[in-house]
Amino acid sequence: MNTNAFSLRHIGPREADQNQMLKTIGVDSLDQLIYETLPDGIRLQKPLNLDAPMTEHEYLAHMHELSSKNKIYKSYIGLGYHPTILPAVIQRNILENPGWYTAYTPYQAEIAQGRLEALLNFQTMITDLTGMEIANASLLDESTAAAEAMSLLFAVRDRAQKKNGVNKFFVSEAVLPQTLALLQSRSNPIGIELVIGDETTFDYTPDFFGALLQYPGKDGKISDIKTFIEIANAANIKVAVAADILSLVKLEAPGKFGADIVVGTTQRFGIPMGYGGPHAAYFATKEAYKRDLPGRIIGVTKDMDGNRALRMALQTREQHIKRDKATSNICTAQVLLAVMAGMYAVYHGPKGLEFIANSIHDKASALADALKSIGFKQKNDTFFDTLNIEADADKVKAIAEAKEINFFYPHADAVTISINETTSISDLNDIITVFAEIVKAEPVIIETLAKANNISDNLKRSSTFLTSDVFNTHHSETELMRYIKMLERKDLSLNHSMISLGSCTMKLNAASEMLPLSSPNWGSIHPFAPLDQVQGYQTVLKALEDQLTEITGFSATSLQPNSGAQGEYAGLMTIKAYHESRGDEHRHICLIPSSAHGTNPASAVMAGMKVVVTKSTAEGNIDVNDLREKAELHKENLACLMVTYPSTHGVYESDIKEITTIIHDNGGQVYMDGANMNAQVGLTNPGNIGADVCHLNLHKTFAIPHGGGGPGVGPICVAEQLVPFLPGNPIIKTGGDKAIKAVSAAPFGSSLVCLISYGYIKMLGTQGLTDSTKAAILNANYIKSRLQGSFETLYSGECGRAAHEMIVDCRPFKAHGIEVTDIAKRLMDYGFHAPTVSFPVAGTLMIEPTESESKQEMDRFCDALISIKKEIDAASKDEPNNVLKNAPHTMEMLTSSTWEFPYSRETAAFPLDYVRHNKFWPTVRRVDDAYGDRNLMCTCAPIESYI
Known part of the structure; x- marks a missing residue:
């Protein structure tokens, strides 16, 4: 056994286990199984041409060596990406924690309450800072969020606009260049005509249905969005605003001015730039547009006992239900990053965010004054963190890069400088020396910062934000660590048991693959x-x-x-x-x-x-x-x-x-x-x-x-x-x-x-990848064989084999009054996340074990399903008070002084012996989706509700 081989660690079944599994399937060898599974005409005739595999130790040394080829310059480029300080408590307990990063999309709400709460915090943070009524639980990046905003405003045009074919969308020339590119990409296929121009000279004619503003603009200037929105609203033109999330701590929320949509990125809230991502975008709008809101929304509902519970609301499965009528695709989310950004706000609270935003603004203002004093013109009369300096871009670039500093150079005679959370006074002085060298001037030395104000009075923030209890409690590392752990315990992830979701491939995310992500x-x-x-x-x-x-x-x-x-x-x-x-x-x-x-x-x-x-x-x-x-x-x-x-x-x-x-x-x-x-x-x-x-x-x-x-x-x-x-x-x-x-x-x-x-x-x-595919097929067919007699597999190949996943039919169980959802919820009592429910066939489970799962884990999973089948057989349509209909069973139920169910507590909580050794407790009973959709509530309760 080569203990250095990564494939040994990635692939679950050992050689002896594989032999037993092949016997259960009824084939003599793995090659025979693959031969019976793959059609002849599609097989590769030669192996993949890839490098010889590295050991984990060799790979980490290799990545360390490659990382040293990246030059870590001080970055003041901006354009929606900024250096940040990721609190170590969030890095260690979320980014580097498989309890958070190996979880699946929270379709099974009862075993995802921790993640759902963290996302509800994120939504609350966004609605508070933007001044909007409803927000989703993240999108991919600011530019795609802006494109979604354009699509939504196009979809919700009024009847007269649709009748008259109104299709023009105004885009401020101050939007980020990458956002403009996305708008150009997305607009043409759906029939939108983009008009790009100066928002101060826009004529608000009735052939426009919407507009997009950048707040602050790409060069740092803060335009008067308040006046623009007022005139646009009067002209029946809906307005989306792409806003820097941190600037909204100092700038008034666009929602207060009547904006219809506010989008942006939360990268500034502690998320590394990572050469472009991943980062969680945000999308906030009016409740009137909730049915058209892209992505996922986390909502508050209640469980069977009337207790507060969370789940994904409204269009959770929209793309499967509406298909070509879907407004967007819910597979566009960055949950892990949204959780981290939300925790950044929880950790710092409103006062901490104010300190960070004020510090950045004060530093940018001090830099502006210093550069002005040595003869440079700063073109932004109002700004938050970004200066627009008149200067010879080529000369500045040569000196700056020699000093390992990056600015952005929008034109030959312009340099923009975006100050960030990591910028120190020493960094400001280094910037000044670059410009002083150009004009042969003695650099001005900044020693202390004064409180500054370069924001117009009519745009200053006056509304409160982050008043909910969660943002005003966990400010010590001890408290935040415990809060994160408390939420983690409510979620079932791969570090507890296999997640056999068909079409979703929840395989091992090896630690050696993840470690480089923490490197600066x-x-x-x-x-x-x-x-x-x-x-x-x-x-x-x-x-x-x-x-x-x-x-x-x-x-x-x-x-x-x-x-x-x-x-x-x-x-x-x-x-x-x-x-x-x-x-x-x-x-x-x-x-x-x-x-x-x-x-x-x-x-x-x-x-x-x-x-x-x-x-x-x-x-x-x-x-x-x-x-x-x-x-x-x-x-x-x-x-x-x-x-x-x-x-x-x-x-x-x-x-x-x-x-x-x-x-x-x-x-x-x-x-x-x-x-x-x-x-x-x-x-x-x-x-x-x-x-x-x-x-x-x-x-x-x-x-x-x-x-x-x-x-x-x-x-x-x-x-x-x-x-x-x-x-x-x-x-x-x-x-x-x-x-x-x-x-x-x-x-x-x-x-x-x-x-x-x-x-x-x-x-x-090459060999490890190929063996992984073979093991995925082996594992799927092993489960198929083990479940035979209890669950019928709907589809199989010409030799009766499954590929890497299979669909088992649960529709016959309706004769016992049992639906596929009851099986999904009962699996939680056995310590498992349900397979994919009712897709692509209603009333079925789609199971995919992946190559990473061991025979022992698959046996536990099969034992659970076979045990559930016996419970189904014992159920009666005339008596719905059974262990399946009441699942999942919480600790609160099991420890209650009363027990009014026709089965024992032991049957409810410990149906098989293995469960006793690794019990996962759902924290809520079955959630009421219909109640949540009728009473949509998508933010945390304010602090006043706790008093």
């Missing part, structure tokens, strides 16, 4: 830093692109999309650009099988395509005849097919090459959803199958943790003809020769967490 040499890099300062990052990102290109069998990769949803959108936009480059602008039909992920139709509509649904067979496969018929019917306008492989039903469809050929023969391209890539790596790949583009979920197949619902990364890999269209960036060149506009704010998306996937591939190598 990786965390302290601005995404717009000059390329010669980021050679460590460039080496890793280029290598990861090459790794993913090889694994998928394509020609090139873009890491820019910072979620799977963004990857879908980016892939479709490259297809759209390809057709347009050939004069085929009319190709707009997107074929999508009825079994596809619900995210697919939502993304197609966002890309300006018309969705045509194709049928599935009784076996759950794509109906090839129906597909051919519709492809030929629409062949003049066919843009693409969106297909998931293996299918969402957990089957390797043997007709896949015929399917891709049909699309190509009719002029379309094939987009492959990479959600199930965990069942392809090393055995087959999208290029071999005949696809033209795929997105990959790095937070699934390639080991980035789900983080309670984000971060994710969704890079796209493309065939040769699509390479020229890979997405660009307005500041750092990325993408192809004919690059589409940016799809995410940062040039390389969420670069920091890409280190994880790089390490995953680097330590597994």
